[in-house]
Structures are given as structure tokens and as C-alpha cells.
Amino acid sequence: MSSPRRTPSSPRGRRSxxxxxxxxVAGLLLLTxxxxxxxxxxxxxxxxxxxxxxxxVAASLVSARLLNEETARVRRDWAHxxxxxxxxxxxxxxxxxxxxxxxxxxxxxxxxxxxxxxxLLRVELERATSSLTEVEAARTAAVTRGEATAAELADVESTxxxxxxEVRQLRxxxxxxxxxxxxxxxxxxxxxQSDSSRxxx
Numbered sequence: 001m002s003s004p005r006r007t008p009s010s011p012r013g014r015r016s017x018x019x020x021x022x023x024x025v026a027g028l029l030l031l032t033x034x035x036x037x038x039x040x041x042x043x044x045x046x047x048x049x050x051x052x053x054x055x056x057v058a059a060s061l062v063s064a065r066l067l068n069e070e071t072a073r074v075r076r077d078w079a080h081x082x083x084x085x086x087x088x089x090x091x092x093x094x095x096x097x098x099x100x101x102x103x104x105x106x107x108x109x110x111x112x113x114x115x116x117x118x119x120l121l122r123v124e125l126e127r128a129t130s131s132l133t134e135v136e137a138a139r140t141a142a143v144t145r146g147e148a149t150a151a152e153l154a155d156v157e158s159t160x161x162x163x164x165x166e167v168r169q170l171r172x173x174x175x176x177x178x179x180x181x182x183x184x185x186x187x188x189x190x191x192x193q194s195d196s197s198r199x200x201x
Contacts, residue, residue, distance in 0.1 A: 132160070
């Protein structure tokens, strides 16, 4: 993010302009003090020398006062800017912390939902497997006894194939759910490691 430009209407721009004027006035006072002292020495008159030296001293004192005030004002401005920057950084850190907590809660909820889905699919798979075992036992009994008609055998075969297809579908769903849970856990672990790295950085 680029920093805002210091325009003359901004507080920093106004402070910079005021500092420039005060420093310029102090410099001009020092320059006139030097010129007055040199002129008094060149003229050589006692009255002019006293007046020139007096003016030089007064101008130097005023210039020193302006520079001291400007130095104190600059320090106050710097302290104010640093405090504002620290407060802004604190607000940004608080926003980032809230976002990270919300992300962690979301990922934890996703992991929990994935576990519940996996458990549900596991129960359904066990039920389907039990049904498949029963169907296969019935088929084996029907073939062994030889009492079942061709239609009954075909019906049992159809039921067996349907049950097998359901078992395969449930296994596929279980695999997909386990993969999603693993991905969510991996993402949560990566976020926790990244968060820990930022805290100790």
C-alpha cells in the first residue's frame, strides 16, 4: 500500500511549510547579523560598531530562539506521528487477529463436519456390507438347495448387483470424505504453523 502524499493542505504539509518559513527567517536573521557586524567593523565608527554588534547579538538570539522552538516542535511532531503509526498498526493487527480466529473456527467446523460425514458413511458401508453378506448367503442357499426357480435366482442376482453397486458407491463416497477431511486437516495445520511463525518472527 502506497503512503499518502504530503500535500500543502495536509497536516504534515502545513507543518513542513511552517518549518521552512521559520528556518528561512532564522537564516536571514543570522545572515543580516553577520552583514551588520562586518559593516560595523569596516566603518570603524564606535557608535556604528556598538550598534552593529548589538544588532548582531539580538538577531543571533532571536535566530537561536526560533531554531530551538523549531527543534522542539519537530520532535513533538515526530512523537505524534510515531504514536499515530503505532495506533494504526495496532488496529490493523487486531483486524488480522480477528480474521485469523474466524478462519481457524471455520476450518475447525469443516474438519468436524468431515469427521461426521466419514462416520455416517462408515455406518452405511457396514450396513450395506451386512446386507451384501445376507444376499450372498441367500443366493448360495438357493443354488445349493436347487429349489429356487430361475426367476427367483435372477431376482437374487439383480439384488446382489444392486447391493454391490451401492457398496462401491458408499466406498467411493467414504474415500472422498476421508480425502476432504485430510485436506482440511492439512490446511488447518499449515495455517497454525504459519500463525506460529508470524508470532515468533
